[in-house]
Amino acid sequence: MKKWIILDRDGTLIKEKDYLHDPDGAELTEGAAEGLRMLSKLGYRFVVLTNQSGIGRGYFTEDEMNAVHLRVDEMLACAGVRVEGWFHCPHKPSDGCSCRKPAAGLAVEAQRRLGFDAADIAFVMGDKESDVKLAEALGAPSVLLMTGYGASEYGRGVRGTLNCANIREAASVIARGEREGAGSAFCCNLEEHAAAVGAMRALADDIGESAAMIISALRGGGRFFVCGNGGSAADAQHIAAELSGRYLAEREPLDAAALSCNASALTAIGNDYGFDRIFARQLEAHGRAGDVLLAISTSGNSANVLEAVRSAKKLGIASIALTGSGGGALAKEADAALRVPSNHTPRIQEMHILIGHALCGIVEKALCR
Structure with missing residues (x-):
């Protein structure tokens, strides 16, 4: 055995x-x-x-x-x-x-x-x-x-x-x-999730610093951009929607946008310039110095997300990497990095939206008093 x-x-x-x-x-x-x-x-x-x-x-x-x-x-x-x-x-x-x-x-x-x-x-x-x-x-x-x-x-x-x-x-x-059976599998997922949540306390200071970067940009009239692929694209849209709509408080809308939403732009840029440029090209069109970018990649090595961070740097746009524990190339190139202490993709993605909600709550509280 x-x-x-x-x-x-x-x-x-x-x-x-x-x-x-x-x-x-x-x-x-x-x-x-x-x-x-x-x-x-x-x-x-x-x-x-x-x-x-x-x-x-x-x-x-x-x-x-x-x-x-x-x-x-x-x-x-x-x-x-x-x-x-x-x-x-x-x-x-x-x-x-x-x-x-x-x-x-x-x-x-x-x-x-x-x-x-x-x-x-x-x-x-x-x-x-x-x-x-x-x-x-x-x-x-x-x-x-x-x-x-x-x-x-x-x-x-x-x-x-x-x-x-x-x-x-x-x-x-x-x-x-x-474990066998759907109920046991679910309970196991809960155990893994709880273990991942418990390890997240180590990121408290980094999350506070990243929130301060977003607050500074929005308070100064800048924009908040978010990008990612697949599930991270959904997270990007989710986080941007919480700020341009509302998270918990009734307030004025905040200027937040996901770079994964415009299907025409994504397919046109992907066709004409290559998939690696789909986020960078949009950021170059809409971004300005003083803005901030949240770049999401579980591996930290998504080529198009890396290109967006590199374009942000050239434009004077601050960047925050949201990754798994390794961080990949993204964590090295971004101005700040939030590395979820896990290498299990589902748990990383669950922690990403937890971080997204935390950032939205901190930003909303600071800007909508």
């Missing part, structure tokens, strides 16, 4: 700290304890496979490493979680050993000593391409986590079978897959 989960150590189970060898420095990653406890209740068992080249480099000893593992075991025990075994590769990358991930040597040793087969492996979880490739070598599904190096790996194109913010989110997705 597929109930074994192979875990990476640094950046996955515990926070990434270069060549960690002091047990007092060990910290569980966000959501690790909760996620593993959830999976443990579902009958999953855990084994850790970790590359520890610091031993081969002479930075620390195996005894020091084992002290770190003991400390992590103690922290997990407080959450009711047990790791069945710790297996490490002490070699440097140049040694050419058969145990350094993504080679399968550690996994083979773990199977031999703990009494399971490759067919029993449910998932391999980690934050690096080497973990994804290990899963491929074992014929198992992979979970790429955005903790540790995961976000940068995802940004350069690495993909797991599942791509999740942390172990807690991965556990929610796995739990959902185990």
Whole structure:
């Protein structure tokens, strides 16, 4: 029965700290304890496979490493979680050993000593391409986590079978897959949604700063533009409508427009200039210095949304990126970025409209006293 989960150590189970060898420095990653406890209740068992080249480099000893593992075991025990075994590769990358991930040597040793087969492996979880490739070598599904190096790996194109913010989110997705029936699926969606909402508190200051940018633009006579594709296009129209119509208060209309509404403009510009230009061209026609643009993309890499942000910069229009946790190229090019701490598209989109409503409420309250 597929109930074994192979875990990476640094950046996955515990926070990434270069060549960690002091047990007092060990910290569980966000959501690790909760996620593993959830999976443990579902009958999953855990084994850790970790590359520890610091031993081969002479930075620390195996005894020091084992002290770190003991400390992590103690922290997990407080959450009711047990790791069945710790297996490490002490070699440097140049040694050419058969145990350094993504080679399968550690996994083979773990199977031999703990009494399971490759067919029993449910998932391999980690934050690096080497973990994804290990899963491929074992014929198992992979979970790429955005903790540790995961976000940068995802940004350069690495993909797991599942791509999740942390172990807690991965556990929610796995739990959902185990449940049958529409009612259970709905309840699982609610659990994932609640977990995503709980993580949103980290964005409070960024949302306040983004709202201030929109307030400043509208108060100065500028316009508020919103753009996005697919579900994000619907969100763009929704947010713009709340401001040009009303959100909660009876007031004068605010100058907000979605760039996804004019079918003639979209098809004409797409036909004549290419799909990447459908938002940028409209912004160049209607935008002026002092305006503000909210650019929505779950991946942060939608080419036409990126082009809109680049045109905004040339025009002196401030831009706010609304993305998933990775942020993509969009978060780097925009003046401000709101990154939902999730990589699960439905949860990101749900949080986007939550953020949209929050922005509308803050803007309306500030401008319509």
